[in-house]
Each structure stands twice: as structure tokens, then as C-alpha cells.
Amino acid sequence: MNENTEQPRPNPANQQEFLRVFLANEREILRYVVALVPNLADAQEILQQTAIVLWEKFDQYDAGRPFAPWACRFALNVTRQWIDRRQRWKALLEGGLVEELALRREQLRPEFDARLVHLDQCMQKLPEHQRSLVDAYYFRQQDIDVVAGQVQRTVEAVYKALQRIRQQLRECIELSLRKEAAG
Amino acid sequence: MKYPSTEFDNAVAAVFHGTNTAEDTAKLRELLRTNQDAQDEYLWRAELHGRLASGSPEFSRAAADSMNYDRQSVEVQAAPLSGDGSYARWGFRSSSALVAVLAVVILGGGLWMWHDSQTGSVETGNPNETSVATIADLGDSRWMDPAVKLSAGDAVRVGQRIELSSGKVEVLFNTGAQLSIVGPAVVEPLASNRVFLTFGEVNLLAETPESKGFTVVTPTSEFVDISTAFTARVSPDGLSRLNVTEGEVDVVLEGTQRGPRLRAGETLYVEPGERQIMTRIEEGDGTPAFRFPSIGSPSADDYADQTRGDATIRLAQGELKSQAGKSGPVTVLTDGKGQSHQDAPSESAFFEDSTRGSLLIDLSQEVSITQVNSYSWHQHDTNESHRHRARQQFTLYGHSGNPLPDLTLPPSESGWERIARVNSDRFFEVTTPLDRPAQQACSITAARGEIGRYRYLLWEVNGRTLFGEIDVYGSPTTKLQR
Numbered sequence A: 001m002n003e004n005t006e007q008p009r010p011n012p013a014n015q016q017e018f019l020r021v022f023l024a025n026e027r028e029i030l031r032y033v034v035a036l037v038p039n040l041a042d043a044q045e046i047l048q049q050t051a052i053v054l055w056e057k058f059d060q061y062d063a064g065r066p067f068a069p070w071a072c073r074f075a076l077n078v079t080r081q082w083i084d085r086r087q088r089w090k091a092l093l094e095g096g097l098v099e100e101l102a103l104r105r106e107q108l109r110p111e112f113d114a115r116l117v118h119l120d121q122c123m124q125k126l127p128e129h130q131r132s133l134v135d136a137y138y139f140r141q142q143d144i145d146v147v148a149g150q151v152q153r154t155v156e157a158v159y160k161a162l163q164r165i166r167q168q169l170r171e172c173i174e175l176s177l178r179k180e181a182a183g
Numbered sequence B: 001m002k003y004p005s006t007e008f009d010n011a012v013a014a015v016f017h018g019t020n021t022a023e024d025t026a027k028l029r030e031l032l033r034t035n036q037d038a039q040d041e042y043l044w045r046a047e048l049h050g051r052l053a054s055g056s057p058e059f060s061r062a063a064a065d066s067m068n069y070d071r072q073s074v075e076v077q078a079a080p081l082s083g084d085g086s087y088a089r090w091g092f093r094s095s096s097a098l099v100a101v102l103a104v105v106i107l108g109g110g111l112w113m114w115h116d117s118q119t120g121s122v123e124t125g126n127p128n129e130t131s132v133a134t135i136a137d138l139g140d141s142r143w144m145d146p147a148v149k150l151s152a153g154d155a156v157r158v159g160q161r162i163e164l165s166s167g168k169v170e171v172l173f174n175t176g177a178q179l180s181i182v183g184p185a186v187v188e189p190l191a192s193n194r195v196f197l198t199f200g201e202v203n204l205l206a207e208t209p210e211s212k213g214f215t216v217v218t219p220t221s222e223f224v225d226i227s228t229a230f231t232a233r234v235s236p237d238g239l240s241r242l243n244v245t246e247g248e249v250d251v252v253l254e255g256t257q258r259g260p261r262l263r264a265g266e267t268l269y270v271e272p273g274e275r276q277i278m279t280r281i282e283e284g285d286g287t288p289a290f291r292f293p294s295i296g297s298p299s300a301d302d303y304a305d306q307t308r309g310d311a312t313i314r315l316a317q318g319e320l321k322s323q324a325g326k327s328g329p330v331t332v333l334t335d336g337k338g339q340s341h342q343d344a345p346s347e348s349a350f351f352e353d354s355t356r357g358s359l360l361i362d363l364s365q366e367v368s369i370t371q372v373n374s375y376s377w378h379q380h381d382t383n384e385s386h387r388h389r390a391r392q393q394f395t396l397y398g399h400s401g402n403p404l405p406d407l408t409l410p411p412s413e414s415g416w417e418r419i420a421r422v423n424s425d426r427f428f429e430v431t432t433p434l435d436r437p438a439q440q441a442c443s444i445t446a447a448r449g450e451i452g453r454y455r456y457l458l459w460e461v462n463g464r465t466l467f468g469e470i471d472v473y474g475s476p477t478t479k480l481q482r
Helices: A012-036 A040-060 A067-084 A087-093 A097-116 A119-125 A128-139 A144-151 A155-182 B006-017 B022-034 B036-054 B057-066 B095-107 B330-334
Strands: B131-137 B155-157 B162-166 B168-173 B178-191 B194-205 B215-217 B221-234 B240-253 B261-263 B267-270 B277-283 B312-317 B356-377 B393-399 B417-423 B439-446 B452-462 B467-476
Touching: A012 A040, A012 A067, A012 A097, A012 B036, A040 A067, A040 B036, A067 A087, A067 A097, A087 A097, A087 B022, A097 A155, A097 B022, A097 B036, A119 A155, A128 A144, A128 A155, A128 B036, A144 A155, A155 B006, A155 B036, B006 B022, B006 B036, B022 B036, B131 B178, B162 B168, B277 B417, B312 B330, B330 B356, B330 B467, B356 B393, B417 B439, B417 B452, B452 B467
Parallel strands: B194 B215
Antiparallel strands: B131 B155, B131 B168, B162 B178, B168 B178, B178 B194, B194 B221, B215 B221, B221 B240, B240 B261, B240 B267, B267 B277, B277 B439, B312 B356, B356 B439, B356 B452, B356 B467, B393 B417, B393 B452
């Protein structure tokens, strides 16, 4: 192949439309991936690879239909390939379990969405040091070693703290649901 | 494993954090397959985990309502994180996936053209946040959002995202640090001495005591100024580049307390991804000794050297030049030495003119690879500017074992894992032939020590570079505790 061969230039309007719908749905696709591969670094990598596949397939997307379900089909394929290449995930999810989880999540989504309505207020109730941990680990996506260094605790202690925070949030959400049900 | 139980709680958390043992994994798998309640609870926990990682629902709605399209870096809450003036936020920064998307746009040939037609908004920051800098000079800059009206002297706040379409903006921080942003670029101050560079280029000059430690955070790395000046660049596909022009800079990589310290004149690339692959390219002394500032000389002590008998090298795709001034065999690349002089085709391996091809090294078993070096040398005996065959432009892939992927398919579609991309012309910012060093070395390493575990390595080479040696360092995984 000639070194100077140029690839065809994509349609800018198509690029813009893709960026618009992808960015509008990126969170939802990420959450779908996290449900299957809940390690955040791995999920981000899968999301990246999915973004590339989606762009390649974007001319097949029917704009009259919702983007996220269409995109999640490709995300599932990328996730399968990811799992196949990594022993840790293969040991947990091979043999159809990943597809089973994907299907079950769809069934449970209305219930999950109803619970997650209470997440914001439960976040507000966390003590400041716990919110800082959530910020560093989830939003800033800082490496756990860095987070541990900042709070002057061991990595294990930070993981344990995150586990406790999630438990507190779940308990708070359950309590809110019960209050809501009681009127 | 039972459900509910502390063992279940801990196993699920370990999966989330990537610390699960094989035993826990097997037990959890069995439980998830056989107990519907446990599976539902696992999914609920994963849903919450994913929701935290992607921002709150309230945040999502607010963001969607307030923007032309769903921009992703809005702050919804501020709480002190540390004593350095930075703030904790609960939101979602879509940098990694976004840059991947932009990468495919660009790989398709539309270099930055989407910016010209962008209508995205610019974050103006929280007015309650402290001003950390002022706009010193705007030059002929253009913003991604034409509605943006910034003038010299305007304050810049923490969280105020600066989205530059073209031109250059000079920002003077209160600490005295001078940051020059070269468009197209997206930059966001995180604190008084800290910015996030989503993509684009910034040049930092930090000469005051207060500006020491100024940090440029990129999607892969943190570049911490020790003294005095550096350039950081993030490609749309997440590849970070650091070039130190004066003094020293520490590179902090995810998963490490501190990475390498670079000195004036040194440059480092950091690939996006979990392995934190780093690439250094250096100019040699132009002698058969192949001496480089920090990269070792061609060696017979590496794992792939032919004297060890462990590895074989062969042409995977393409043809070596076979006419006048023809290439040597590919085995010259594993003979432990570079070329003996500057124009030695028979001691080099290179492809036919105007072609590309690939080279395959079979290490005969899975090897934990820690370093891959490649060396090139070419300059015409009489024409000093004729040295274009010294350029190294290749993509390195790895594959862990059998079967060997179909070599007739593109590596990206046949199971190869991309390790690193190298373009030494871009690295040396070659604009005239004499900018290009005639003798070059490229060294690929990983922040965490191991590049990966592979049996096969594939170099997809673009052009007719006169490679003289390839060295692969590592140990068989059978000798390592897995």
C-alpha cells in the first residue's frame, strides 16, 4: 500500500450526529457494561472499544429508534470478546452467564430505576470524608494507590471503606423506599 | 458460598475492585448460576456501582436540559477534598470514551474538522469558585462555541472548561504559572496549580516558587513540574505526550506512586489503557556503538536474541526489498547488534519502496515482556538530508498463545492486542529532512513493569525503515509465580 494513500473523509454531519447521540447515551452504555464487567477500569476500556465499533456501524443505525438499546447490543459483543481474553472474567462469566445477567438486568431495570431515584438524597447524607472517597474513586477515577495515599490509609482499608459506603447507600435507599411506600 | 452472607458481600466487592481470588470467583460463579436472589442482588449492587461511576440521575437530567447536547463535565456538588484548594465533585467526565470516539473520527481522515462545525457549549464554572487565573492574551484564538466572549483580563475559575477551536490562549495563574493553550484543546483548571487536559496541547512555564509542582493531568498520566517548562499533549485517542524543555518533570502514572522523572530534552509517550505503556524515542550518537541518552544499545542479552535459540523471527506480511541495495534477511534483527555503518542495507531489514509489511517474532512460549527496543540507522553516504529510512513508524501487537491469528487479516480484527504506536517523525517533530535523526532507538516499557504476557509479537511497519536490531526483554511465565 502506498504510504500516501488517504482514507476517505467521513461526513462531518454524520460525525456530529454520532457525537451527539453517543454522548447523550454514554452513561447508559457504561452502566450496561458495568453490570456485566463491574471493574471500572475494565468497563471503561470496553466502553472505548464499543465507541469505535458504534462509529463504524453508525450508518446502520435507524435514527427513528432509541440509540441505547442498539448500542448495548454491540457493547455486549465487545464485552464477550473482552471476557474471552481475560481469565479472571472468563472464570466468573463464561458459559452463558454474561448473557443471563444482561437479560435479567433488563427485567429488573424498572425496579432499579425506582430505587436509584433516592440515590442523590442518600449521597447528600454521607459524611464529607465518605463523599470525598466517592469523588476520588468514582468521578475522578483516581488510582486506588493515589486515593489511599491522600487519605493516609492502606489500599485494603480504602476498598473496605468503599464497600461500606455502597452498603450505607443501599440501606439508605431501602429506607427511603419503605418511607415512600408508607406514604 | 451462601447468600446472604459476609462471604458473598466480600466476594462481590472484590470483583468490583478487581481483587477477587480464583477461589472466590469460582464460588461466586456457582452461586450466581444457581441462586436467583443472589443474582438479583449482584445486579443491583453492580447497578449502583455503575450509577456512581456515571453520575447521578439528577445530574444527568440537569445536564441534558441545559445543554445543546449532553455535555458531560458539569459539576453538581462541591465539597472540600483536600487542603490544596481542590474540590470534590460528583459528576462524570467522559474523557476516555470521548477521545476514543474522536480517534476514530480522525482515523477516518477528518482531522479536527468536526470542531469547525461544533456547537457545543463552554462550561463557565461555578461563580462561587475562587478565581485561580486570568486570561493574559487571546491572540487569534477561536472558541468551539462562537457565543463565548472572553477577553484579556477575565478571571478563570476552577471547573471552568476552556474549549479552544484554534489559535493560542495565554493563561496566567495566580501562582505565577504561565499556561499556553494551543487549539484545538480542552483544558479545565482543577485547583490553583492543577489543570486537566482532555485533549490538545499546553505549554507550561513555572518559574515562581508558588508555581512549583504545577500539575497537568491527562487521561493517562499526571505531569508534575519540578522546574521549569514542559509541553504536554493529548491526542484525541488518549495518547499523552510529555516533552520537557527546561528543568525536570515527574510523571505519575495510574497504579504507581511515581513514574519516571524526565529531564530537559526528553520526551515520553503514555498510551491509554490499563497497562500504562510508555514509549521513549531517542537520537543515537551516530556511531556503530549505538549509544543513546537513556535507552541501552543493541544487545545479545535479550530473550529474542538468536544465540539463545528461544525465539524466531519471520516476515508475516509484505516483501523485503530484493533489488539493488537490497535488504538483508529478517534475522539481522535478532543478531544482537545494529548496523556497522550509516548506510548498510545488507545489515538491515526493510520493505520494498512504498510498501508496508509486518514482522513476527515467535518467542516459542508465553513470556512476561518488560521491554521492547527497536533500532534504526540510515543516512546516505554523500547526501546528508537523505535519511528518511531512519524513521520508525510502526504499531506493535502481542498475542498470548495458540492459535496464531490469521496473519492475512488486519491485526485489530484478528485477536491481536495493540501494545504501542510509534511514529518517530511525529516524535521529533520533523518538518525538514535534517530534523530527522539518522540513528534512532525506540524503547517500549510499562509503568507497572510488565508490558504484557505474549508468545507472539507483531510489528506492523509503515515504510521502508532500515531496522538494524530488535530486542525483547522478559521471562517465560512458566518461571514466574502467576
